[in-house]
Amino acid sequence: xKKLLDALRQIVGATHVLSEGDLSAxxxxxxxxxxxxxLAVVRPRTTAEVAAVVKIxxxxxxxxxxxxxxxxxxxxxxxxxxxxxIVLSLQRMNAVRAIDAANLTMTVEAGCILQTLQESAExxxxxxxxxxxxxxxxxxxxxxxxxxxxxxxxxxxxxRDLCLGLEVVTAQGEVWEGLSGLRKDNTGxxxxxxxxxxxxxxxxxxxxxxxxxxxxxAQLTAWAAxxxxxxxxxxxxxxxxxxxxxxxxxxxxxxxxxxxxxxHFPQQRVxxxxxxxxxxxxxxxxxxxxxxxxxxxxxxxxIAMEEGCVxxxxxxxxxxxxxxxxxxxxxxxxxxAEEGLNIKHDISVPVSLIPEFVRVTDQLLANNIxxxxxxxxxxxxxxxxxxxxQAPAGGxxxxxxxxxxxxxxxxxxxxxxxxxxxxxxxxxxxxxKVGKLEKHxxxxxxxxxxxxxxxxxxxxxxxxxxxxxx
Amino acid sequence: xKKLLDALRQIVGATHVLSEGDLSAxxxxxxxxxxxxxLAVVRPRTTAEVAAVVKIxxxxxxxxxxxxxxxxxxxxxxxxxxxxxIVLSLQRMNAVRAIDAANLTMTVEAGCILQTLQESAExxxxxxxxxxxxxxxxxxxxxxxxxxxxxxxxxxxxxRDLCLGLEVVTAQGEVWEGLSGLRKDNTGxxxxxxxxxxxxxxxxxxxxxxxxxxxxxAQLTAWAAxxxxxxxxxxxxxxxxxxxxxxxxxxxxxxxxxxxxxxHFPQQRVxxxxxxxxxxxxxxxxxxxxxxxxxxxxxxxxIAMEEGCVxxxxxxxxxxxxxxxxxxxxxxxxxxAEEGLNIKHDISVPVSLIPEFVRVTDQLLANNIxxxxxxxxxxxxxxxxxxxxQAPAGGxxxxxxxxxxxxxxxxxxxxxxxxxxxxxxxxxxxxxKVGKLEKHxxxxxxxxxxxxxxxxxxxxxxxxxxxxxx
Numbered sequence: 001x002k003k004l005l006d007a008l009r010q011i012v013g014a015t016h017v018l019s020e021g022d023l024s025a026x027x028x029x030x031x032x033x034x035x036x037x038x039l040a041v042v043r044p045r046t047t048a049e050v051a052a053v054v055k056i057x058x059x060x061x062x063x064x065x066x067x068x069x070x071x072x073x074x075x076x077x078x079x080x081x082x083x084x085x086i087v088l089s090l091q092r093m094n095a096v097r098a099i100d101a102a103n104l105t106m107t108v109e110a111g112c113i114l115q116t117l118q119e120s121a122e123x124x125x126x127x128x129x130x131x132x133x134x135x136x137x138x139x140x141x142x143x144x145x146x147x148x149x150x151x152x153x154x155x156x157x158x159x160r161d162l163c164l165g166l167e168v169v170t171a172q173g174e175v176w177e178g179l180s181g182l183r184k185d186n187t188g189x190x191x192x193x194x195x196x197x198x199x200x201x202x203x204x205x206x207x208x209x210x211x212x213x214x215x216x217x218a219q220l221t222a223w224a225a226x227x228x229x230x231x232x233x234x235x236x237x238x239x240x241x242x243x244x245x246x247x248x249x250x251x252x253x254x255x256x257x258x259x260x261x262x263x264h265f266p267q268q269r270v271x272x273x274x275x276x277x278x279x280x281x282x283x284x285x286x287x288x289x290x291x292x293x294x295x296x297x298x299x300x301x302x303i304a305m306e307e308g309c310v311x312x313x314x315x316x317x318x319x320x321x322x323x324x325x326x327x328x329x330x331x332x333x334x335x336x337a338e339e340g341l342n343i344k345h346d347i348s349v350p351v352s353l354i355p356e357f358v359r360v361t362d363q364l365l366a367n368n369i370x371x372x373x374x375x376x377x378x379x380x381x382x383x384x385x386x387x388x389x390q391a392p393a394g395g396x397x398x399x400x401x402x403x404x405x406x407x408x409x410x411x412x413x414x415x416x417x418x419x420x421x422x423x424x425x426x427x428x429x430x431x432x433k434v435g436k437l438e439k440h441x442x443x444x445x446x447x448x449x450x451x452x453x454x455x456x457x458x459x460x461x462x463x464x465x466x467x468x469x470x
Numbered sequence: 471x472k473k474l475l476d477a478l479r480q481i482v483g484a485t486h487v488l489s490e491g492d493l494s495a496x497x498x499x500x501x502x503x504x505x506x507x508x509l510a511v512v513r514p515r516t517t518a519e520v521a522a523v524v525k526i527x528x529x530x531x532x533x534x535x536x537x538x539x540x541x542x543x544x545x546x547x548x549x550x551x552x553x554x555x556i557v558l559s560l561q562r563m564n565a566v567r568a569i570d571a572a573n574l575t576m577t578v579e580a581g582c583i584l585q586t587l588q589e590s591a592e593x594x595x596x597x598x599x600x601x602x603x604x605x606x607x608x609x610x611x612x613x614x615x616x617x618x619x620x621x622x623x624x625x626x627x628x629x630r631d632l633c634l635g636l637e638v639v640t641a642q643g644e645v646w647e648g649l650s651g652l653r654k655d656n657t658g659x660x661x662x663x664x665x666x667x668x669x670x671x672x673x674x675x676x677x678x679x680x681x682x683x684x685x686x687x688a689q690l691t692a693w694a695a696x697x698x699x700x701x702x703x704x705x706x707x708x709x710x711x712x713x714x715x716x717x718x719x720x721x722x723x724x725x726x727x728x729x730x731x732x733x734h735f736p737q738q739r740v741x742x743x744x745x746x747x748x749x750x751x752x753x754x755x756x757x758x759x760x761x762x763x764x765x766x767x768x769x770x771x772x773i774a775m776e777e778g779c780v781x782x783x784x785x786x787x788x789x790x791x792x793x794x795x796x797x798x799x800x801x802x803x804x805x806x807a808e809e810g811l812n813i814k815h816d817i818s819v820p821v822s823l824i825p826e827f828v829r830v831t832d833q834l835l836a837n838n839i840x841x842x843x844x845x846x847x848x849x850x851x852x853x854x855x856x857x858x859x860q861a862p863a864g865g866x867x868x869x870x871x872x873x874x875x876x877x878x879x880x881x882x883x884x885x886x887x888x889x890x891x892x893x894x895x896x897x898x899x900x901x902x903k904v905g906k907l908e909k910h911x912x913x914x915x916x917x918x919x920x921x922x923x924x925x926x927x928x929x930x931x932x933x934x935x936x937x938x939x940x
Contacts, residue, residue: 184896351572
């Protein structure tokens with residue numbers, strides 16, 4: 001191993017091969033559920049360095065775990081406990097290589113922080129719409145590796161939909177120069193989308209060309225109380241019809257989820273509408289003007305009230321109020337944590353089936369665990385719920401987690417499968433859900449995935465054991 | 471072979487295995503450039519029948535050429551001349567299986583005509599935006615197999631971007647039930663996008679779940695004269711900024727292309743603006759109202775005139791006028807044909823590089839072939855030009871094609887490559903561009919494509935020789 005480490009030092013410089021001291025920033029996952037042990041953390045600065053690192057690791061039969069901001073939620077970017085894996089950190093590859101205004105594109109290195117993309121785009125007069133809670137520390141390489149979702153998917157799609165091209169170091173240490181500002185290119189198989197969402201198991205994304213959008217003239221936020229989750233779905237349909245592509249956010253939040261925010265963060269003044277089971281946060285982006293956006297929004301809410309799918313609503317008066325409303329939505333996970341550990345899910349079903357899914361699954365859980373509490377919220381516009389399960393009031397959260405996690409997961413995922421849904425809507429598979437994927441994914445699909453993995457990474461050295469069992 | 475044909479008759483019924491008489495509807499490609507000879511044309515009605523057909527063909531070592539409307543432009547859906555390939559026609563699988571209004575999706579079989587999708591969507595109150603010249607006879611399976619583009623890509627993307635899930639019969643005759651109405655699903659490799667655009671070389675798409683959009687309240691069309699192609703790109707930027715997602719079409723047409731329409735179809739009253747080298751057709755779709763759309767459009771054109779990137783413009787007064795303008799644009803290929811055979815290209819480069827690409831390539835061709843005439847038009851909003859090359863005035867078109875095609879292709883494709891572009895933007899590779907792909911695509915990408923083909927279709931029986939050399 002000393003020989004390998006020396007060779008790595010030759011490539012990236014001695015200070016960028018870390019093998020001693022506290023490496024927990026790279027070895028411990030974001031949710032602090034698994035701590036691995038790396039042979040070393042290697043921090044290349046260029047694509048050529050990444051390629052050279054891969055080549056000598058492949059020669060030595062040493063596997064690589066690519067890592068961006070290490071903010072993933074499924075244990076996909078930390079090493080296993082063997083002490084024989086290299087963590088390949090892309091953090092030093094953080095340049096914005098180019099912004100092409102007329103082409104509406106931006107080429108960035110994999111280690112670029114998501115927020116840097118947003119800010120660089122804004123400076124150039126454009127919007128880069130990908131937005132999620134970890135945006136201050138996650139990297140675009142990780143976003144692409146996991147096909148991150150977030151809050152703007154209803155209009156702009158997932159990370160996949162925002163990417164036009166990739167630069168990738170293959171499992172053989174070759175460089176695929178697939179960066180492209182092309183919106184149309186039908187010259188063979190879609191390698192780009194194969195690497196996006198492959199969680200570093202097929203190769204290493206080193207750079208990407210991403211789409212930019214014109215900066216909207218105004219972004220307004222509204223908060224609406226709805227009498228049921230069925231009516232939330234009706235409201236979504238109205239919003240699509242009346243706001244068109246202006247609808248850039250549509251989040252649903254259950255009353256219990258909101259009450260946790262109100263209880264643990266009383267300074268936030270949560271608009272609770274206590275008599276309604278759900279609230280919806282809507283965002284309307286307008287290329288024309290703020291007054292036009294407001295007029296459109298008010299018209300929508302008026303129609304929705306007439307049709308009975310909204311009982312009360314408010315449109316934020318200014319940016320500060322808008323931030324406040326988004327802040328409430330984003331505080332739900334933190335409020336949950338204050339209330340104690342809980343069992344998290346990141347599931348999706350077709351939007352039309354959300355109400356029935358929630359009714360059926362709520363009931364199954366209530367029957368199975370009397371008094372269980374459901375922290376239900378998420379991106380309803382995309383059919384994506386963070387359908388989280390909390391111990392009964394007064395119960396011990398740690399005990400609940402230990403005793404009930406497998407049981408609750410089984411109930412929720414079986415229900416998801418019955419409704420034609422996904423057990424991982426936006427977080428990916430990582431190491432956390434490998435076993436569950438085997439249970440819930442079609443064997444034909446798994447067979448094709450294995451064949452592709454074998455074809456592109458025959459030695460199984462690229463993030464082994466993630467997505468597919470090693 | 472008799473045994474195989476009998477077995478096929480057992481599966482799909484004797485009347486749906488055609489092996490005698492005039493089979494040119496299936497054996498001759500749309501552009502009439504290649505006529506193949508099929509062992510038989512097999513027309514299954516169900517996915518199970520497709521799977522059974524594939525299974526016995528695989529057993530017999532007989533290859534399959536899947537075919538939809540047979541409107542492809544690159545010889546991808548007709549058999550070779552061996553008389554040993556089965557044409558698998560999906561035309562009888564033409565059901566609209568379901569429309570899910572709340573989920574904004576539509577599930578259709580592969581043989582559904584594109585226009586049927588558009589009409590079924592409209593009947594349900596929605597828009598299915600994929601639109602292209604062959605929409606009256608092409609099928610959605612073929613659209614997905616070739617990742618078709620068309621005129622609405624600037625807003626809605628290619629066929630790929632409109633698809634949420636697929637049902638596929640694999641090269642082993644298994645059925646992958648990948649139909650999905652999910653907008654977020656991160657459970658492993660993106661098999662959907664791998665099959666889309668693979669031109670039937672990895673398996674056979676039998677059904678798809680497609681996205682629907684709210685029907686716009688109004689669609690307006692404008693025609694603008696621009697003083698140069700550089701200014702057309704400037705106009706595109708202004709249109710993105712001022713119309714936002716309302717910009718659903720942006721086509722550019724060179725003066726010579728338009729003059730051919732005027733000459734060969736004088737009844738069309740082409741708005742020529744003879745003193746300008748290019749005209750642009752813009753479409754603005756509005757979810758609010760026609761008057762709002764018109765106001766937005768007029769504001770844009772006013773600004774564009776002030777900035778000097780438009781010299782003259784007209785907004786269609788009514789739907790009939792709008793159709794008339796689109797008709798002029800769509801008549802360019804027909805007018806070219808009237809003028810005589812020409813050398814066609816379907817290329818893309820980044821939008822920002824279009825003006826320089828056109829200048830450089832025009833000059834190269836003019837130097838190489840004095841008097842050569844360029845029929846330049848296309849989807850500028852996507853950086854996609856149909857950069858076609860016509861014989862010098864008075865020259866014999868057939869001779870020109872015979873003598874100059876290879877030379878002209880080499881000049882154009884080398885130039886495309888220098889500008890980081892694609893030699894097939896929206897038509898695919900088929901058999902026509904297999905050799906050219908080998909020359910212009912990165913060897914690393916080709917290597918990965920071959921590995922994937924080998925992994926999923928190890929016997930090379932799925933549309934062999936298309937995309938990749940057999």
